[in-house]
Amino acid sequence: MISFWSWQWNSLLSWWQWGVLMALPPAVILLYFLKLKRQPLQVPSTYLWRKSIEDLHVNSLWQRLRQNLLLYLQLLLLGMLILALLGPSWNARRLLGDRFIFMVDASASMGSLDEEKTRLETAKQRVGELIDEMRSGDVAMIVSFSDQARIVQHFTDNRRLLKERLEAVGQTARPTSIDEALRAASGSANPGRTASDPSDVQVADALPATVYIFSDGKFEDVSGFSLGNLQPEYRPLGADDASNVGVVAFDARRNEEYPDQLQAFARLQNFGEEDRTVEVELYLDSTGGQPLDVKAVQVPAEGAAGVEFRLGNIEQGVLRLVAKTEDAFRLDDEAWAAVNPPRQGRVLLVTPGNEALQMALLTEDAEALADVSVAPPSILKDEQHQRDAAAGKYHLIIYDRCQPVVGDDPERPWEAMPEANTLFIGTVPPIAGWKSGDVVSVPQIIDTNRAHPLMHLVELGNVMIVEGTPLESPPGGTPLIDSTQGSLFSIAARGAHEDAVLGFEIVGQREGQTYVNTNWPLRLSFPVFVLNVLQYSGGGERSLATAHVQPGQTIPLLAGGSVERLNVRTPQGQTLEVPRNGIGGFTFSRTDTPGIYEVLEDDKLQYRFAVNLFSPNESDIRPRPENTIKIGYVEVEGKPATEAARAKAWKLFLGLALVVLLVEWYIYNRRVYL
Amino acid sequence: MSTVESTLLSPELLAQLERLELVSRKIFRGQLKGERRSKRKGQSVEFADYRNYVAGDDLRFLDWNLYARLDRLFLKLFLEEEDLRFYALLDASSSMGFGDPTKFLYAKQLAAALGFVGLIRADRVKVETLGQPAGKPGPSWRGRASMWRMLKYLEDLEAQETVSLAEGVKNFCLRNRGQGIVVLISDLMDKDGYEAALRYLVSSRFDVYLIHLLSEEEVHPEITGDLCLVDCEDEDRAEITVSAPLLKRYQRTLSAFLDGAKEFSNRRGIHYIFARNQIPVDQLIQVYLRKRGLVR
Structure with a gap:
């Protein structure tokens, strides 16, 4: 950066005021010369003075200047005042x-x-x-x-x-x-410019x-x-x-032991050098302005502290947590959690008969998650079903040893893969990319992808499989169960939905006889797996199950039926329309403001989700x-x-004017000769 | 010792002056027998020289001892002691009326003191101003008793003459033949220059002492602002705005003026003494004039 002076003027005076101001210097000059009458002083002889003046006349311009010193000082003073009134400011720097x-x-x-x-x-x-x-x-x-x-x-x-x-x-x-x-x-x-292609010339x-x-x-x-x-x-x-205490997590959950009891958990983090005690207030939207609970939380320096609220039975509502931190960063002092009513996903099980699976779908937890209907494979040819499936009536369709009808007749567009997540058992989706290999005997499971929500807590070490077919999934597919013979369970995306394919039957039928292909249904992992399927793919929501979203993140919206558009009401009260996206689902990305967003379907509240900052990185404002x-x-x-x-310079000029005034006074009174 | 008092001479000064006498490096012929050696060989006790006897010489001055030894007649010559003429020539122009004390008062004091010294040593003392008309010589005094008259005369003088320095000195020289000491007390502030005046004095074969007297205001002027200086003698006006360079320039002009006068005087055998009206008269006489050899 080069030091350089460039000035700007921001005067506040009007033109006539300027006129008056500009008339002052000539007036001063006029008055000075009108007033200038030399005082006569009798001296013994002007002999020596004359000689002295003659010498000085050699550089008379400078002498004249000097003679009118007081006048110039007055003009300078006036100039300084005018400059101060001009409202000058200067750049101390110039950009390089x-x-x-x-x-x-x-x-x-x-x-x-x-x-x-x-x-x-x-x-x-x-x-x-x-x-x-x-x-x-x-x-x-x-x-x-x-x-x-x-x-x-x-x-x-x-x-x-x-x-x-x-x-x-x-x-x-x-x-x-x-x-x-x-x-x-x-x-x-x-x-x-690409490095690989020499013909790609730099255009600019x-x-x-x-x-x-x-x-x-x-x-x-x-x-x-x-x-x-x-x-x-x-x-x-x-x-x-800068220091800050902020809410970095806030969630509401059902009590594990008493599912009708709601608990709220919050976590506060202290990004500062001093221990802090923070008062935390919890509000529920239905209780008006009164806090539901208030707690004081000790948050150690550079540490975090949790706080728990027992809330009793709350079916639905909006929880708002306010941490009274009084610090510089306010955005993380408030957090929201939505308590949504339970919502069941619509699941269709198409099976010629699978007692183990049906049993697993009838557990209490599963029933809470999904409304499961069972149909025989014959329904797949029914046009009404095809239309319903194509319109997205179901969140999940489980094809047990059967496949949907997929045609390419443009007049029958409903003969296609359903607008739903699918789970294929013993078969593969009739679309390009999915292939099942030859039947192999007793494939040994060697690995499962535990990170995937479908395989969460699913332990398959004690599961035996009689026969299976190794799977080939479309590009982008993820194998979830690997066996010695290849992948036995894979999942791949299809538009807004996902197809999961289990490469082995659970029960099979051969020559009219039902036989058991695997001992998995006898293991604890099976109902867990079924629950995972209902949770992940089934579209069901236990109350509170909505994920937290950070500001700016995109969130997929769940539609209850075959609607074309959803509405989202933002915390500011604005209602935004969300049409179906290119792949048939709803995604909402305008989550810029932390708070509660309401998802409306035909102006009917479906559910809410909360957008919270929850970013230790942002909360650490140091x-x-x-x-x-x-x-x-x-x-x-x-x-x-x-x-x-x-820098505003009017003060400088005013100061200079004052200095000039002092100098003038001094010269006038103190016989200072220049 | 005198016990008289005067505005011009204080008793203390008189007491100091009693011990002094005027000295001239030139020996002049006096008119009356005084207390100084004269050019004329005479009858004092102070031996001067021998010369051969010629007929008609006073036999009383023959050196008989020498005649006895050399068998030749020699006449003993003695220095004659005569009186000295002392002139105090005062510049009484208006410019001398400035200063505190005024330069003219100072000049009168100086003249009175030197005149007093002359009177007590039986010299002929004459005080004149430059404005004295050529044909009308001023009074002259001799003897201690004339002191009062001299002082009275001095006190009556006033600085309001308008004659130029050269004219005044010329008149003085015409009135007084070149015998004796002339002390010219002047500020030399004459726009026509002082050179002609001094030349007159020198050519008149006076033993000339020049006391260049300036007032403190002239040496260190304390003026400020925009001024119109008016010359008290010719009403000449000079407009000045006092500034440091102007003052510096003035000082330079002044010292050039003083140096010029000093050099001019020295070259012509004039004793130049610069005096300011702030130097006490007794100090000037005791220190400066004694050093210059006017008194001892």
């Missing part, structure tokens, strides 16, 4: 370079208050100052970023436009990730640019990114002594301890926050 990219962090932590101003406001002010420092011809671009980047303004040399657009950068509640913003910036400075010149990153640094170092022509400048924000960010292999050191670059 001619292309700038201003990256403004708009993530949740930028909402922290540092001395009555949020960090985002400070960042915007600093960017505004830098825009002021741009010379004509310089171009700049503004990018705001949270977990996603938004180009607020493309390269322009219009400073007014840049400032206008800068004001449009709003606070978000999202987490931080700078990668996308850097890529957006890099796109302009390093025009794309690489234009170096300076990137100013205004952030509190609450993001991971960026790896695998080359800055190329970008010259990064990191301007860290945030007070060093600036980066090392004050550097790493982008690729480049370490960018944070330049300390400087004083406002545009």
Whole structure:
């Protein structure tokens, strides 16, 4: 940064006031010369004086100047006052370079208050100052970023436009990730070019640019990114002594022992050097403004503490937790949880007869999750069923040793895979990609994908299988049970739905006789597996089962029936329409504001979900301890926050005017000769 | 010792002056027998020289001892002691009326003191101002008893003459033949220059002492602001704005003026003494004039 002085004037006077002001200096000069009457003084002889004056007349201009010193001081004083009234301000710095990219962090932590101003406001002010420092011809671009980047303004040399657009950068509640913003910036400075194709010529010149990153640094170092022509400048924000206590988890669950009892759990984390005691209030929307419960939580420094509320029987409602922390970061002092009424998923089991499976679907837990209907395979040819399935009547259809009818007659579009999740047992979906191999005997299970929700808590070590067919899944499919002969259970996505295929029968029929193909139904893992299937694929919801969503995350919406659109009411009361997406489901992505969102179907409340910050990374509002960010292999050191670059100078001029006045007074009174 | 008091001479000063006498490096012919050696060989006790006897010489001055030894007649010559003419020539122009004490008062004090020294040593003392008309010589005094008259005369003088320095000195020289000591007390502030005046004095073969008298206000002027300086003698006006360079320039001009006068005087055998009206008269006489050899 080169030190340079460039001035701007912001006068508050009207034109006639200026007229009066500008008339003052000539008036002073006039008055001075009118008044200038030399005092006669009789002296013995002017002989020596004459000689002295003659000598001085050699440089008479300077003498004349000197003779009217008081006049000039008066004019100077007036000038200083006029300058002060002009409202001058100057840039102490000038930007180096001619292309700038201003990256403004708009993530949740930028909402922290540092001395009555949020960090985002400070960042915007600093960017505004830098825009002021741009010379004509310089171009700049503004990018705001949270977990996603938004180009607020493309390269322009219009400073007014840049400032206008800068004001449009709003606070978000999202987490931080700078990668996308850097890529957006890099796109302009390093025009794309493939390394592999020599014929791919560079179409645009690489234009170096300076990137100013205004952030509190609450993001991971960026790896695998080359800055190329970008010259990064990191301007860290945030007070060093910032501390915060925030809610990092809040959930409501049924008591394991008494399912009609509701419990709420919250976790508070202290991002500070001192132990804190925080009062936590829990509200339920139906109780009005009265808190349901209040607790004081001791949160140790740099530690976390949990708090539990026993709530009794609450069927539905909205729980709101308020931590009275009085700290700089408010966004994490409130958390919401939705208590939704239980909702059963609609499950169709198409089977020629499978007692074990039917038994497993009749457990109390399973019944709570799903409304299971059973039909024989003959129904698959029924057009009404086909239409229902194609319209998404069921959340899950289990095809036990049978397949849906899939045709390619354009006049019979319902002859297709159903608009539902499926579980195929002993068969594979009649669509491209799925293949079953030859029948193998006694395949040994060697591994299960426990990380997948379908295999959660499913232990298959004691399960024997008589016969099975190894599976080939479409691209993107995931094997969930591996055997010595290949995958016996795989899952693959199909549009908005997923097809899970079990490569072995549970019970089979041969020559009219039913035989048992596996001892799995006798094991404890079987009902667990069935429950997993109902939970994961069945579309059922036990009350409270909605997942928490972080601001900005996309959430799939569950539709009760074959509706074409859902409505979502945001915490601000805005109702947004969500049409079916390209693959038949509903996804909602405008979860920017933390709070409770209501999903409406034909203006009827279906369920609610909560959007909470729950991001320790954002809640930790302390600036980066090392004050550097790493982008690729480049370490960018944070330049300390400087004083406002545009300094208001009217005080300076007023001070100078005062000094001039003093000098004048002194010269006038104290016989100081120049 | 005198016990008289005067505005011009304090008793203390008189007491100091009693011990002094005027000295001239030139030996002049006096009119009356005084207390100084004269050029004329005479009858004092102080031996001067021998010369051959010529007929008609006073036999009383023959050196008989020498005649006895050498058998030749030699006449003993003795220095004659005569009176000295002392002139105090005062510049009584208006410019001398400035200062505190005024330069003219200071000049009168100086003249009175030197005149007193002359009177007590039986010298002929004459005080004149430059404005004295050419044909009308001023009074001259001799003897201690004339002190009062001299002081009275001095006290009556006023600094309001308008004659130029050169004119005044010329008139003085015309009135008084070149015999004796002339102490010219002046500020030399004459726009026509002082050179002509001094030349007159020198050419008149006076033993000239020049006391260049300036007031403190002229040496270190303490004025400020925008001024119109008015010359008290010719009403000449000079507009000045007092500034540090102007003052510096004035000082330079002043010292050039003083140096010029000193150099001019020295070259012509004039004893130049610079005096300010802030130097006490007794100190000036005791220290400066004694050093310059005017008194001892």
